[in-house]
Amino acid sequence: MRTDRGSWGKVISGGLIFGGAAAFVSLAGMVEALGVREIVIGVIDLGRLLLLLIGLGAGYQAARRGIGGALTALARGLLAGAAAGVGLSALLVLASVVNLRGMFINASPTLLEIISFGRGTAGVPLVIAAGAVAGALGAVATLLPGAVRGPLGAGVTVTIVVGLFQELLQIILQEGGIRSAIRQFIFVPEGLPPRGALGVFLVVLVVSAVWRSRQPVVRGWILKRPPPQQRLVRLLGLLLAVAVALLLPLAGGLFISQVLVLVGLYTLMGLGLNLEVGFAGLLDLGFVAFFAIGAYTVGLLTSTGQYGIAHWSFWAAMPVALVVSLIAGFLFGLPILRIRGDYLAIATLGFGEIIRLLALSEALRPWFGGSQGVLFVPKPIIGGFEFSGPAQIYYITLASSVLIAFVAARLRDSRLGRAWMAMREDEDVAEAMGINLVNVKLLAYGIGGAFAGMGGAIFAVLLGSIFPHSFSLLISINVLALIIVGGMGSLPGVVVGSLFLVGLPELLREFSDFRFLVYGAALIIMMQVKPEGLWPAAMVRRELHKEEPVGVVAEEPAAVERVEA
Amino acid sequence: MGILTSHQLTKRFGGLIALSQLDLDVAERSIHSIIGPNGAGKTTYFNCVTGFYRAEEGRTFFNGQAIDTLTPDRITHLGTARTYQNIRLFANMTCLENILVGMHPHLKSSWVGAILGTPRTRQDEEQAHTEALRLLQFVGLRGKGDFLARNLPYGEQRRLEIARALASRPKLLLLDEPTAGMNPRESLDTMAFIRRLRDELGITILLIEHNMRVVMGISEIVTVLDFGEKIAEGPPEQIRSDPRVIEAYLGTRRVAGVGA
Numbered sequence: 001m002r003t004d005r006g007s008w009g010k011v012i013s014g015g016l017i018f019g020g021a022a023a024f025v026s027l028a029g030m031v032e033a034l035g036v037r038e039i040v041i042g043v044i045d046l047g048r049l050l051l052l053l054i055g056l057g058a059g060y061q062a063a064r065r066g067i068g069g070a071l072t073a074l075a076r077g078l079l080a081g082a083a084a085g086v087g088l089s090a091l092l093v094l095a096s097v098v099n100l101r102g103m104f105i106n107a108s109p110t111l112l113e114i115i116s117f118g119r120g121t122a123g124v125p126l127v128i129a130a131g132a133v134a135g136a137l138g139a140v141a142t143l144l145p146g147a148v149r150g151p152l153g154a155g156v157t158v159t160i161v162v163g164l165f166q167e168l169l170q171i172i173l174q175e176g177g178i179r180s181a182i183r184q185f186i187f188v189p190e191g192l193p194p195r196g197a198l199g200v201f202l203v204v205l206v207v208s209a210v211w212r213s214r215q216p217v218v219r220g221w222i223l224k225r226p227p228p229q230q231r232l233v234r235l236l237g238l239l240l241a242v243a244v245a246l247l248l249p250l251a252g253g254l255f256i257s258q259v260l261v262l263v264g265l266y267t268l269m270g271l272g273l274n275l276e277v278g279f280a281g282l283l284d285l286g287f288v289a290f291f292a293i294g295a296y297t298v299g300l301l302t303s304t305g306q307y308g309i310a311h312w313s314f315w316a317a318m319p320v321a322l323v324v325s326l327i328a329g330f331l332f333g334l335p336i337l338r339i340r341g342d343y344l345a346i347a348t349l350g351f352g353e354i355i356r357l358l359a360l361s362e363a364l365r366p367w368f369g370g371s372q373g374v375l376f377v378p379k380p381i382i383g384g385f386e387f388s389g390p391a392q393i394y395y396i397t398l399a400s401s402v403l404i405a406f407v408a409a410r411l412r413d414s415r416l417g418r419a420w421m422a423m424r425e426d427e428d429v430a431e432a433m434g435i436n437l438v439n440v441k442l443l444a445y446g447i448g449g450a451f452a453g454m455g456g457a458i459f460a461v462l463l464g465s466i467f468p469h470s471f472s473l474l475i476s477i478n479v480l481a482l483i484i485v486g487g488m489g490s491l492p493g494v495v496v497g498s499l500f501l502v503g504l505p506e507l508l509r510e511f512s513d514f515r516f517l518v519y520g521a522a523l524i525i526m527m528q529v530k531p532e533g534l535w536p537a538a539m540v541r542r543e544l545h546k547e548e549p550v551g552v553v554a555e556e557p558a559a560v561e562r563v564e565a
Numbered sequence: 566m567g568i569l570t571s572h573q574l575t576k577r578f579g580g581l582i583a584l585s586q587l588d589l590d591v592a593e594r595s596i597h598s599i600i601g602p603n604g605a606g607k608t609t610y611f612n613c614v615t616g617f618y619r620a621e622e623g624r625t626f627f628n629g630q631a632i633d634t635l636t637p638d639r640i641t642h643l644g645t646a647r648t649y650q651n652i653r654l655f656a657n658m659t660c661l662e663n664i665l666v667g668m669h670p671h672l673k674s675s676w677v678g679a680i681l682g683t684p685r686t687r688q689d690e691e692q693a694h695t696e697a698l699r700l701l702q703f704v705g706l707r708g709k710g711d712f713l714a715r716n717l718p719y720g721e722q723r724r725l726e727i728a729r730a731l732a733s734r735p736k737l738l739l740l741d742e743p744t745a746g747m748n749p750r751e752s753l754d755t756m757a758f759i760r761r762l763r764d765e766l767g768i769t770i771l772l773i774e775h776n777m778r779v780v781m782g783i784s785e786i787v788t789v790l791d792f793g794e795k796i797a798e799g800p801p802e803q804i805r806s807d808p809r810v811i812e813a814y815l816g817t818r819r820v821a822g823v824g825a
Binding site: 407410411413414415416417418419421422425426428429430431432433434435436437443447 | 615616617636637638641642647649653655656657658662665666667669670672674676679680682686689690729733
């Protein structure tokens with residue numbers, strides 16, 4: 001049992017850690033750089049928002065872990081927030097005593113001004129007070145009932161997103177009667193004014209609250225319909241999703257299309273790696289190899305440049321790319337059949353690098369073009385229509401993703417899919433069940449590789465040229481991270497994961513300096529808060545089978561005393 | 566010659582001899598027990614038969630076919646199935662899925678067929694589901710098909726493991742301590758259940774068991790191992806009074822109920 005004093009000590013030390021984190025992101029230059037983006041004009045910018053969120057987080061975690069009533073929780077949040085404020089203030093005090101810029105280039109006067117509300121060391125009490133208020137707010141968030149917290153959270157989140165992407169939204173809402181009317185209602189040319197922010201917040205709040213109260217009714221109503229009508233509802237939902245997917249690049253313009261194509265390519269790779277890691281439990285850190293193989297196959301088969309060997313059309317080359325990466329998967333699997341766990345990760349890591357280095361090598365230059373790459377990969381053409389840019393290639397990506405997701409779903413529910421899952425759970429027992437491990441492993445690598453090869457094929461025509469340096473280890477890591485964030489073994493999770501880890505950073509490109517800092521932090525927070533992923537695989541199953549008891553605790557065989565002993 | 570025969574089987578781990586020139590013959594449709602103190606080589610023998618270990622010397626035949634060099638999955642395809650001393654279910658899969666995995670050897674649908682959703686595949690899957698549900702009912706787990714295996718209570722996990730083994734339609738079932746951790750009442754149920762497997766499904770049963778009441782109650786033949794060697798073999802009544810068996814167990818001073 002923790003003593004009360006120890007518990008309060010933990011609140012303070014926890015708050016100080018958050019304060020340290022705030023000081024860290026400040027010194028890393030994030031606060032100042034993000035401060036350029038105003039979320040709500042004249043009220044808050046992204047840098048200050050970040051600090052505020054850290055304060056909220058401090059209060060939230062302190063209040064959530066405590067025992068006791070609402071007041072105790074509030075006090076804990078307040079204290080933790082204040083401690084975070086103290087942690088950040090330490091930076092201010094330190095900066096006034098020594099010249100931090102010698103060591104930390106980002107410790108600029110502007111930064112200190114942002115942190116101290118423009119008052120220097122005199123701002124310390126203010127910082128602590130602000131921290132305490134933020135912490136208390138974070139604590140309040142834990143105390144609110146779900147019916148209030150949900151809509152409030154939705155309102156704040158959407159407002160922030162609207163403010164963050166105001167430029168993009170304004171472009172989308174530029175033309176047309178109703179669209180420009182919405183724009184004029186929410187935005188001013190410079191961004192999101194307080195009036196617009198409040199409007200957005202309130203609308204989302206109301207909509208979310210109404211939806212929350214009506215959702216069970218609607219769902220119940222749908223479930224009471226006869227099956228054909230239920231299917232119709234599902235079909236309508238699907239059609240709506242398809243319509244949105246089809247219209248996105250038209251509404252969003254070139255930049256959005258580019259981002260979406262990238263998301264699509266990562267989705268394809270994610271689906272492939274998900275098959276290997278999520279379904280079959282085979283860790284693979286060299287996954288980019290298949291992407292490269294797909295890209296080079298299409299590049300070499302279609303290029304009109306000096307390395308082109310066949311001048312085929314994209315449509316003829318794409319199936320070949322699929323088959324080549326499938327075979328590459330088989331060959332890739334052969335030497336590592338008997339390797340398990342951590343060793344597998346290292347072995348696959350090597351494979352990814354080998355492919356990249358082969359493409360880069362001088363010896364193979366006459367065939368693969370070395371570091372100069374393969375140029376002049378023509379765009380796909382279908383009946384006179386040229387898929388000339390991202391906005392058009394997006395549709396190829398979309399169609400491929402849908403197709404591949406469908407194939408993955410079919411495989412998951414098949415005999416092979418069950419064999420993969422059994423192997424993931426316990427390789428020895430799976431073998432004893434009559435599963436030929438060699439076959440199913442090679443199929444996992446092969447099919448997973450083919451999915452990535454498809455992505456690579458599209459990547460080749462997207463860029464129109466292929467360079468070895470495009471296929472770095474980082475891509476393998478990115479793909480692995482996105483399926484972890486999305487939810488291992490979950491197909492929708494792959495899409496969600498690539499939207500979050502690929503789409504979002506692309507949209508916030510100007511902060512690319514901090515991309516990996518945020519990336520790392522996001523992964524750590526994710527593993528702490530929601531290790532099963534944003535869209536876990538089992539959720540669907542639980543929805544389908546309501547009778548499954550959630551609270552049943554597994555009885556450990558080891559814990560059962562042997563009667564005979 | 567019985568359904569499972571081993572000749573002069575020897576298995577060493579470094580300097581340790583786990584099985585020493587073991588001769589064993591399991592008659593078809595019999596219930597045959599292997600007993601012995603801890604470390605006698607009982608589970609090692611199971612692992613040799615199912616292909617997890619390779620014996621250094623000697624041969625093993627299943628249904629007249631040598632299986633010494635086969636991989637575990639091939640041996641399962643021939644018609645053997647086993648359970649484990651410490652239950653090894655696919656914990657994060659549902660009960661139904663566990664059984665469907667067990668059916669793997671006699672499902673024929675290919676992965677291409679699965680992608681295309683061919684009528685054959687569908688029919689295959691439907692039949693498999695029906696049979697899996699029937700098996701669940703047979704082991705008394707009706708209606709629990711969608712439960713995750715890890716959420717089942719201990720006794721039901723044991724039964725699910727047997728159902729999974731049965732799903733491959735084995736001719737020979739190897740049970741490793743099927744009543745471990747059960748109370749006397751549950752042990753009795755399990756005994757009756759094992760007898761049913763033999764009588765109704767015609768499956769030959771080879772089991773490792775520590776619970777002497779179970780062993781003496783259902784076995785037709787008992788083989789006693791000690792330090793990897795067979796020290797006695799015969800019907801339960803004979804084994805009970807065998808001086809060498811009593812001697813082997815003397816270290817624990819208890820003949821009836823040598824546990825873990």
